[in-house]
Amino acid sequence: MSAAGAAGPRRSRGGATYLLGLILVGVIVAAGLISFAWTPYALSDMAGSRLEPPSPAHWAGTDRLGRDLFTQLMIGARIALVVGCGAVAIGGAIGMVTGILAAFATRFADDALAAVFDILIAFPTLLIAMLVVAAREEASLGTAILALGIGLSPIVGRITRILTKQVLGQDYITAARVSGTSWGAIVIFHILPNIVPFLGVNLALQFGLAVMAEASLSYLGLGAPPPNASWGRMLQEAQSTVYTAPWGAVFPGLALFALVIGINLLADGLRDRLGRSGRDAG
Amino acid sequence: MSDLLTVDGLTLATSNTRLVEDLSFSIAPGERFGLIGESGSGKSLTALAVTGLLPPAIRPSGSIRLGGTQVVGAPERALVRLRGDAVATVFQEPLTALDPLMPLGAQIAGPVRRRLKRSGDDASRGAVRREVMALLEQVRLPEPERLVGAYPHEVSGGQRQRVAIAMALACRPRLLIADEPTTALDVTTQAEIVQLINALVKELGLGLLFISHDLPVVGQVAERVMVMRQGRAVERGSTARVLTEPEDAYTHDLVDAARRFDSALEGRP
Amino acid sequence: MSLMSVENVSFAYGAGRPVLEDITFDVPRGSNVGLVGESGSGKSTLLRLLLGLDTPRGGRILFDGQPLDARSGRYMRSYRRRVQAVFQDPYSSLNPAHRILRIVTEPLRSLKVPGDHRAMAEEAMAAVGLPVDSLGRFPEQFSGGQRQRIAIARAIVARPELVLADEAVSALDLSTRVRVVDLFRDISERMTMVFVSHDMGVVAALCDRIVVLDRGRIVEAGDTARILADPQHAYTRSLLSSIPRMPESA
Numbered sequence: 001m002s003a004a005g006a007a008g009p010r011r012s013r014g015g016a017t018y019l020l021g022l023i024l025v026g027v028i029v030a031a032g033l034i035s036f037a038w039t040p041y042a043l044s045d046m047a048g049s050r051l052e053p054p055s056p057a058h059w060a061g062t063d064r065l066g067r068d069l070f071t072q073l074m075i076g077a078r079i080a081l082v083v084g085c086g087a088v089a090i091g092g093a094i095g096m097v098t099g100i101l102a103a104f105a106t107r108f109a110d111d112a113l114a115a116v117f118d119i120l121i122a123f124p125t126l127l128i129a130m131l132v133v134a135a136r137e138e139a140s141l142g143t144a145i146l147a148l149g150i151g152l153s154p155i156v157g158r159i160t161r162i163l164t165k166q167v168l169g170q171d172y173i174t175a176a177r178v179s180g181t182s183w184g185a186i187v188i189f190h191i192l193p194n195i196v197p198f199l200g201v202n203l204a205l206q207f208g209l210a211v212m213a214e215a216s217l218s219y220l221g222l223g224a225p226p227p228n229a230s231w232g233r234m235l236q237e238a239q240s241t242v243y244t245a246p247w248g249a250v251f252p253g254l255a256l257f258a259l260v261i262g263i264n265l266l267a268d269g270l271r272d273r274l275g276r277s278g279r280d281a282g
Numbered sequence: 283m284s285d286l287l288t289v290d291g292l293t294l295a296t297s298n299t300r301l302v303e304d305l306s307f308s309i310a311p312g313e314r315f316g317l318i319g320e321s322g323s324g325k326s327l328t329a330l331a332v333t334g335l336l337p338p339a340i341r342p343s344g345s346i347r348l349g350g351t352q353v354v355g356a357p358e359r360a361l362v363r364l365r366g367d368a369v370a371t372v373f374q375e376p377l378t379a380l381d382p383l384m385p386l387g388a389q390i391a392g393p394v395r396r397r398l399k400r401s402g403d404d405a406s407r408g409a410v411r412r413e414v415m416a417l418l419e420q421v422r423l424p425e426p427e428r429l430v431g432a433y434p435h436e437v438s439g440g441q442r443q444r445v446a447i448a449m450a451l452a453c454r455p456r457l458l459i460a461d462e463p464t465t466a467l468d469v470t471t472q473a474e475i476v477q478l479i480n481a482l483v484k485e486l487g488l489g490l491l492f493i494s495h496d497l498p499v500v501g502q503v504a505e506r507v508m509v510m511r512q513g514r515a516v517e518r519g520s521t522a523r524v525l526t527e528p529e530d531a532y533t534h535d536l537v538d539a540a541r542r543f544d545s546a547l548e549g550r551p
Numbered sequence: 552m553s554l555m556s557v558e559n560v561s562f563a564y565g566a567g568r569p570v571l572e573d574i575t576f577d578v579p580r581g582s583n584v585g586l587v588g589e590s591g592s593g594k595s596t597l598l599r600l601l602l603g604l605d606t607p608r609g610g611r612i613l614f615d616g617q618p619l620d621a622r623s624g625r626y627m628r629s630y631r632r633r634v635q636a637v638f639q640d641p642y643s644s645l646n647p648a649h650r651i652l653r654i655v656t657e658p659l660r661s662l663k664v665p666g667d668h669r670a671m672a673e674e675a676m677a678a679v680g681l682p683v684d685s686l687g688r689f690p691e692q693f694s695g696g697q698r699q700r701i702a703i704a705r706a707i708v709a710r711p712e713l714v715l716a717d718e719a720v721s722a723l724d725l726s727t728r729v730r731v732v733d734l735f736r737d738i739s740e741r742m743t744m745v746f747v748s749h750d751m752g753v754v755a756a757l758c759d760r761i762v763v764l765d766r767g768r769i770v771e772a773g774d775t776a777r778i779l780a781d782p783q784h785a786y787t788r789s790l791l792s793s794i795p796r797m798p799e800s801a
Contacts, residue, residue, distance in 0.1 A: 171644035176704070179603055179658035180631035193648035320724035401710075439590070468589035468749065473793040495725060498795035525798050537797070539729040543752030544797050549779045 007199045018269025024262025028255065032078035041068040042127025043075055044227055051245040061247040063237060067074045069248060072229035073255055080211045080259060081143055087210035088203050090149025096199070100187060102157070103164035114161065119156035126213050133222045141224035144217055159202050163195040197274055204267035208260040215256055231256050284350070286457050286489040287309045287332065291344035292354075294327055294336065294513075301327055301340065302513040311456065314483060314490040316504025316521060318497060318536070324513040325493050329461050332491070333369055334361035347408075349456060364365060366396060370450035374462040376442035380434040386445050387430025390414045393452035418449040440471035444478065451482065457489040458482075464499055476502050497540040501525050509533045552616065553577040554713060554743050555601070559610035562596055571767045572710045574610070578713070583739050585754030585775070586747045587790070588764035595734055597764070598717050598747045600761060603627055603635055609798035614713075632662050635706040639718035645690040651676075652686040658709040675704040679734060698729035703734065713743045720753055731757055751794055763787050 005140070041047040046066040047058070054061045060069035102113035120128070123149070132147035133139055167173065167190065176186050217223035218232030226233070231252040238248030285308040294302040309315045319325035330336050332346055334353050346353040349368040351360065373379045381389055394413045398405035406502040418426035421444040434442055443463060460479060464472040480503060483490045492503045500507055501521055508518040509530065517530040528534045531536060555578040562571040571593045578584045588594040599605045601612060603621040612619040614634070620626045635658065638644040645654050656668045657676055666669075673683045679700040690698060699719065706714050716735070720728045735744070735757055748754050754761060755775055762772040763786065771784040782788045 170646075171638040171640050172646040174604065175638060175644050175702070176646075177604060178631065178636045178655060179705070180628055180660050181657060181661040185661065187695070189649075190646055194646070211763075244799070302767055320726065469751070470789055470793045472591065473795070476795070496795070497725070498797050501798050502795050521800055535726050539725045540797050542732075543750075543756055546756035547752050547779060547791070547794060549755075549776050549795075 005132050015269075017265045018272075020196060021265025021267075021269060024258045025266060028077045028259050028262070029081060031074045031089065032081050035071075035074035035078050039068075039071040039074050041071045043067070043071055043229060045071075051241060051248070053245070054247055060251045061245065063234075063248055064241060069251060070118045071236070072234055073231070073251055075229040076231040076234060076252060076255065079141070079228055080223060080256070082141070082215065083148065083214040083224075083230075084207040084211045084263075087148035087152060087214070087260035088207045090146060091152030091156050091206060091210075092199075092203055094150065094153035095158075096160045098153070099157040099160025100164050100191065102161040103168060104183075108163075114158070117154045117158040117161070121158060125151035125155075125209060126216050128222070129213060129217060130222060133217065134155075139225055141228060144214055144223045147217070148213050151213065152206050155206065156199070160195065160199060163198055164191055167191050167194045197270075201267050201271045201274065204263055204270065208263040208267075211259055211263075215234065285309060285347075286313075286349060287491070288347040289328075289332070289345070290347075292328070292331060292346060293343045294324065294331055294340050295337050295343070296341070300513060302331075304344070305510075305513075306376050306513055307508055307515070307518070309457065309489045309491060311489055312487045312507070313485075314480075314492065314504045316500040316507035317382055317491065317493045317510060318495070318500055318507055319493075319510035320495050322418065322512060323510040326461055328510075329371065329459050329491065329493055332459065333365055333371060334358075335365075342549070346360075359515075366393065366400070366453045368455060369457045369459060370453055370455035371461060372446050372450050372463045373444070373457040376439065376446045377434060377466075379446050380442060380449075382434050385431050385433060386437070387411075387414055388446065390430075390449050390452055393449060397453050408499050413452075417452055418445075420451065420482070421445070421448045423448075438471070439467050440474060443467060443471075443475050447482070451486070455488065457491065459491045461493045462495070463492075465494070465496070472499070479503065496538060497525060498544070509536070552580065553613075554580040554615060555603070555732060555745075557597075557610070558588055558613065560597075560612060561598060561609040562593075562600060562605065562607050569608075571600075571607075574764075574769055576762050576769065576772055578743060579760075580712075580743055582760055583603055583744045583746060583758040585758035585761045586745065586764060587749070587751055587754050587761055589749055591789075592764040593745050593767040594764050595717060597713055598636075598745075600682045601715055602634070603630060603744065628662060631658070632664070632709055633711050634713045634715065635709065637699070637702050637706045637714065637716040637719040640722055641695045641702060642722075644702050645698055647690050649689075650686070651688055651690070652691070654701065655686070655705045655708055658705060662709060664709055671708055672704070675708040676701075678707060678738070679704045689752040694727075696723055696731060699723060699731055700734065703731075703738065707738060707742075709740065713745065714738070715745045715747070717747045718749065719746070721748065721750060726753075728753070751790060763790070768771040 044067065047060040047068050048066045050062065050064055050066045052058055052062040058068050058070065060073055063069055098113065102110050105113060128151035129147035132150055133143050136143045173186060173190060176190055214223055214230065215235065216230030218230040219236045225229050225233055234252040235249055242249045285286050288308040290306050291301060292302060292305040295525050305328060307315065317325045317328065327340065331342050332348065332353065334356060336342060342354045344354065348364060351364055353361065391410050391414050395405050398409060414430060415426050418429060423441060423444050424427055429437065463479065464475050467475060476499060492500060494500050504521050506519065507521045508515050509524065510516065511532050515525060517528060517533045524533060525537060528537045557574055557576050560571060560574040561569055563569045574597060585600060586597060588595050600607050603619055608623045614630065619630065652669065652672055655672045659668045659671060672686060676683055676685060681697065681700050693701065720731050723731055728748065732753060746757055759775055761775050761778045763770050763784065765786045771778060771787045773781065778787060782791055
């Protein structure tokens with residue numbers, strides 16, 4: 001398909017999904033930020049009766065102990081974002097460092113690292129994360145973030161390795177060496193600026209995965225312990241009352257869905273933009 | 283006499299730009315026609331338009347008559363038959379034009395079998411194989427027995443281009459389009475491929491549309507040329523006249539540039 | 552004295568077949584030397600050796616009388632200051648993420664050349680015939696020929712003594728190619744150049760000496776005029792006779 005002809009309709013479609021992603025993520029980020037200053041009730045405040053359906057007093061209803069679910073959802077947004085950012089930061093850092101090292105390594109070491117990435121990717125992220133939590137013998141928010149970060153790192157490492165190898169094959173790297181630029185400076189000034197935009201798309205997707213995985217960990221009781229109101233924990237607590245008070249499961253489920261879809265739409269939009277500037281340059 | 287290819291008022295445009303504008307030329311059976319242009323001149327798009335292989339985003343208007351059939355606006359089914367019958371193309375890079383996972387013999391056998399079946403001839407294994415060997419000989423490939431079983435990466439660039447030419451000839455076209463067929467090759471190989479194309483066109487009485495940015499190469503192949511710049515024809519005429527007494531300023535620049543390197547080779551920098 | 556001498560150099564990748572064998576030639580100070588060969592001749596590998604990007608298996612390369620020691624960081628810094636390069640593909644030799652100013656001044660920064668880098672970049676841009684305001688733009692805003700001029704500006708900004716060019720005009724359109732060849736001619740008046748190319752016409756237009764390579768060996772070397780008029784080796788003769796020429800004027 002030709003670049004020139006595709007640009008018209010694609011631009012508007014790409015723009016619309018990007019905007020929708022921005023709105024979904026924006027609403028959740030706003031909710032998380034506002035939760036620091038204001039929530040309808042205190043988190044552990046048993047403000048209503050048990051299992052109240054949504055009402056003007058409790059927009060998302062109440063849980064088994066009569067606590068306000070909307071308050072928990074707002075705090076949960078904060079936790080989801082912290083977990084996503086933290087896990088992506090840790091996974092991104094480990095993955096980028098090992099990926100770049102692999103790309104620079106001699107053939108044997110490179111093959112070995114590539115094989116390690118592939119084997120680790122074959123394990124579900126959640127399984128790796130559960131092993132890390134088990135090893136730390138303590139379920140805390142920090143452990144969950146660390147565990148998810150480690151779980152994500154091989155995927156980032158693998159992509160970093162491939163992107164770095166592509167950049168290393170470009171003449172401007174040879175030109176930089178001939179200009180007397182050191183390898184360290186080549187990584188910082190030539191490789192990173194050219195791989196980070198593409199890696200960014202992938203990291204956004206990993207963010208979505210991390211949020212999902214944290215919910216799964218919490219659901220299994222391996223995530224952030226109470227009183228943290230993670231969406232996964234909310235789902236777990238609503239499990240036994242899902243037929244009598246479905247709102248307890250529906251709202252955190254929707255919030256999770258909105259954040260993950262929103263992030264994916266943003267990543268798609270970002271990729272479209274990159275693709276377009278890539279074509280313009282070529 | 284009816285022309286093999288008649289292009290009349292051809293314009294190629296996307297939704298916001300015109301890539302080729304109001305182009306007209308014709309090629310008679312057995313005639314060798316050269317299309318000269320630099321990057322962005324629209325010369326390769328013109329070749330794609332002739333075979334009906336334009337990307338969907340580029341819309342052709344005007345008329346392209348190929349062997350009596352209108353190409354512009356023709357349904358894909360008619361075009362498929364046309365491509366197998368009236369016209370075949372040889373591209374710049376034989377390594378990407380050939381399937382890397384298929385032996386060379388099998389790649390040539392494909393179009394041979396289709397042609398034999400269509401004409402109701404014997405399309406048995408033996409008949410196809412005989413025809414493939416004949417084609418390999420026709421493009422002067424040494425050791426055809428060995429080459430039929432070889433894969434594209436196992437032979438040299440020049441040999442790959444010869445196989446690509448054999449594939450093009452397999453469907454017995456009346457018009458051969460060669461789009462920068464020598465650009466990716468070494469100079470010594472380039473000369474051999476030019477000779478081969480010239481000899482085959484003469485032997486088989488083919489019409490030839492030869493597309494290149496390389497003036498001396500076009501000079502060795504074409505009888506008439508057209509020079510394109512940014513989608514428009516700026517000059518046309520007999521090759522000898524255009525390359526010795528260009529009238530258009532741009533053609534003049536190109537000819538001067540080519541002569542610079544020529545005279546450098548004569549030791550006159 | 553020769554600025555660069557290549558003495559019995561050989562090279563192979565890993566345990567593979569030798570890519571270069573017994574390569575010996577001189578680059579006199581102030582001369583333009585053309586290394587001519589087709590694909591598989593080893594010319595690009597030879598250029599990598601001359602740039603210190605790879606180390607010869609055998610033999611040695613002398614620069615200004617001293618052996619080129621690619622393992623010594625200190626030696627290479629002074630070598631890079633004196634030897635720069637221009638590459639083939641103008642689309643891949645400029646980092647798309649950097650502005651032209653940053654691209655052109657990279658050797659100055661990396662080699663810690665003292666002075667006003669911006670002024671030096673402006674001077675280099677003027678020397679390659681590009682407007683000074685180009686420095687604020689990105690590579691994607693330039694055509695192939697302009698990009699190659701930028702790459703040349705980067706090669707000359709640190710005022711090297713030797714510029715090595717690897718097929719530096721092959722990717723350009725004919726009309727652009729002539730102008731960039733002219734630019735190289737201008738520049739070569741002030742420095743020594745080694746021009747690697749498969750294109751005998753370009754080399755003939757630029758170089759006073761030619762070294763012909765075939766399958767990793769030198770088959771012939773000498774003055775351009777002599778090689779063009781009286782090629783000794785069969786390979787050189789076939790190379791010269793294969794080049795298509797323009798038809799003679801009627």
